[in-house]
Amino acid sequence: MEAYLDNSATTQVFENVTEIMTRVMHVHYGNPSSLHAKGLEAEKYIKTAKGIMAGQLKVREKEIFFTSGGTESNNLAVIGTAMANKRAGNHIITTRIEHPSVLNACKFLEEEGFEVTYLPVDKNGVVLLDKLEEAVTDNTILVSIMYVNNEIGSLQPFSEISEIIRRKNPKTVIHSDAVQAFGKCRIFPQKEGIDLLSASAHKLHGPKGAGMLYVNSRIKIKPLFYGGNQQDGLRSGTENVPGIAGFGEAVKMAYDNLDEKTQRLSQMKRDFISHLEKLEDVTVFSKNEGCFAPHIISAGFAGVKSEVLLHALEEKEIYVSSGSACNSHKKASSATLQAIGVPKDLLDNTLRFSLSYETAEEELDYTIETLTQLLPKLRLYRKR
Numbered sequence: 001m002e003a004y005l006d007n008s009a010t011t012q013v014f015e016n017v018t019e020i021m022t023r024v025m026h027v028h029y030g031n032p033s034s035l036h037a038k039g040l041e042a043e044k045y046i047k048t049a050k051g052i053m054a055g056q057l058k059v060r061e062k063e064i065f066f067t068s069g070g071t072e073s074n075n076l077a078v079i080g081t082a083m084a085n086k087r088a089g090n091h092i093i094t095t096r097i098e099h100p101s102v103l104n105a106c107k108f109l110e111e112e113g114f115e116v117t118y119l120p121v122d123k124n125g126v127v128l129l130d131k132l133e134e135a136v137t138d139n140t141i142l143v144s145i146m147y148v149n150n151e152i153g154s155l156q157p158f159s160e161i162s163e164i165i166r167r168k169n170p171k172t173v174i175h176s177d178a179v180q181a182f183g184k185c186r187i188f189p190q191k192e193g194i195d196l197l198s199a200s201a202h203k204l205h206g207p208k209g210a211g212m213l214y215v216n217s218r219i220k221i222k223p224l225f226y227g228g229n230q231q232d233g234l235r236s237g238t239e240n241v242p243g244i245a246g247f248g249e250a251v252k253m254a255y256d257n258l259d260e261k262t263q264r265l266s267q268m269k270r271d272f273i274s275h276l277e278k279l280e281d282v283t284v285f286s287k288n289e290g291c292f293a294p295h296i297i298s299a300g301f302a303g304v305k306s307e308v309l310l311h312a313l314e315e316k317e318i319y320v321s322s323g324s325a326c327n328s329h330k331k332a333s334s335a336t337l338q339a340i341g342v343p344k345d346l347l348d349n350t351l352r353f354s355l356s357y358e359t360a361e362e363e364l365d366y367t368i369e370t371l372t373q374l375l376p377k378l379r380l381y382r383k384r
Contacts, residue, residue: 002317003363007203008150008180008296008354010319014205017249021207021242031241033230042241049248056255057197058188059214065231066244069211070179070200071101074144076106076213076224076235077175077196081142082114084220088171089139095119095127097149097336097379099177106144115139124291125154126341129164136168143174147181151336151352153286153296155185157275162193173219179203182212183254184262184295195219201243205356206250210243254357261357265294268355268364271296272294275368279375283346285337298337298351300346305377312378316370 004012024045030038032046052059067073082092094106096118106116117135119127127145136143143165145156158176165172175196178187182197183204189197196219201210213235215221227236266289273284281302286292301309306322313320333347342350353367 001366002319003367004319005353005355005359005367006319007320007356007359008352010208011356012207012358013202013207014250014253016248016253017206020249022038024242024245028241032241034295044122045241045248046239046244049244049251051253052248053109053199053212053214056187056251057214059190062232063215063217065213065215065235066239066247067213067235068209068210068240069202070099070177070198070308071209071211073179073198073200073213073226074101074175074177075105077198077215077220078102078142079109080221080224080234081173081175081196081219082109084222084365085141085173086114086297089137089141090114091117091137091139091141093119093132093135093140093143095121097121097125097151097154098144098146098338099150099179102144102146102177103335106175120144121339123340124288125149125152125336126291127156127161128245129157129160132161133164133168136165138169140165140169140172140222143172144177145175146177146179147187148178148185148293148296149336150180151296151334152298152340153180153293154291154340155181155293158192165373166193180296181249181293181312182337184258185291186258189214189216197288201247201250204250204254205358207243207246210240210247212247214328223358238331262294265355265357265359267295268359268361269294271361272353272364272368275364276371279368279371282375285340285342285350296356298350299353300342300350301375302346302349304347304349304375306351308378309349309374312374313367313370317369318370321354322350349371366372 028041028043032043050064053064054061147294173195176194177198179200195216197214199212202208224235225236257369283300
């Protein structure tokens with residue numbers, strides 16, 4: 001049996017998504033900037049995808065821009081906003097548990113003379129609101145906080161976050177990396193005070209190489225690429241029409257019966273955590289349902305290195321992660337786990353299990369059975 005529990009790294013593409021992408025590549029393959037019929041056919045797919053995403057977010061279609069993925073969307077949001085607003089100030093706020101595409105963009109901006117404040121979080125990975133309030137000044141031009149953390153699944157209270165920021169400095173731009181949330185949570189940027197929002201297709205059963213950035217029309221933002229002025233000049237370059245069409249279809253399918261899907265995910269997560277906690281010396285870091293998304297479980301396994309356990313599970317065709325897939329080749333301990341106060345002896349002994357709407361209960365049962373057999377053997381081997 002195979003159990004794929006690494007859906008926060010990437011997901012299997014829906015068959016409907018594959019079909020629409022194939023149709024675009026083989027039939028409606030024109031350049032969307034061309035004025036002839038083939039070009040107009042291709043452009044329709046882009047407009048359709050914009051309509052789907054704008055409809056789910058309750059924003060205007062002209063505020064949806066397509067990119068190559070979450071990393072580009074985050075870079076465009078963070079760097080583009082900072083560069084466009086540097087006359088208004090040079091202070092940026094983010095958290096210690098952001099994705100590398102935000103943290104490294106902030107490090108680049110620090111080299112360019114910007115000041116960056118990295119906010120602490122509580123034991124659940126939720127930003128400390130009093131520290132946020134203290135950090136916002138008249139010089140703050142951007143706050144970037146992820147919607148759902150990619151390692152532990154913590155959810156941020158965006159209505160409270162934006163209220164604090166608007167009260168302290170109404171001109172501050174608010175960005176959220178929603179790569180792990182879009183397609184799994186109902187997000188309404190205008191209601192929640194979010195000006196910029198990043199998403200990625202391959203996290204919700206769409207293709208790799210397609211991303212999205214919502215940009216509130218009142219926001220000043222500079223492009224990272226310069227070229228043929230596609231997408232109002234904010235993201236030049238011929239659009240990835242097959243990827244965009246597939247992205248749109250994936251979003252439509254993800255939000256279909258979302259409440260039922262979310263309830264099922266939440267129940268599977270509860271059951272899985274219940275079984276994990278019955279295993280000896282296992283600590284779960286993603287338990288409090290009010291603070292965590294329903295599809296990510298982070299757990300520490302005392303006495304077993306995460307890399308060892310990951311590969312032992314892999315041999316049984318169970319696929320999990322030792323943390324963020326975008327940072328998994330680094331040997332340093334997770335900054336997110338450190339930020340939430342995970343004990344030192346568990347920092348390198350933690351795995352992430354991430355579910356999808358396609359996950360079967362049998363996969364979770366098989367994983368628990370396998371862990372029950374593996375953990376005593378691996379711990380015994382370590383003692384030798």
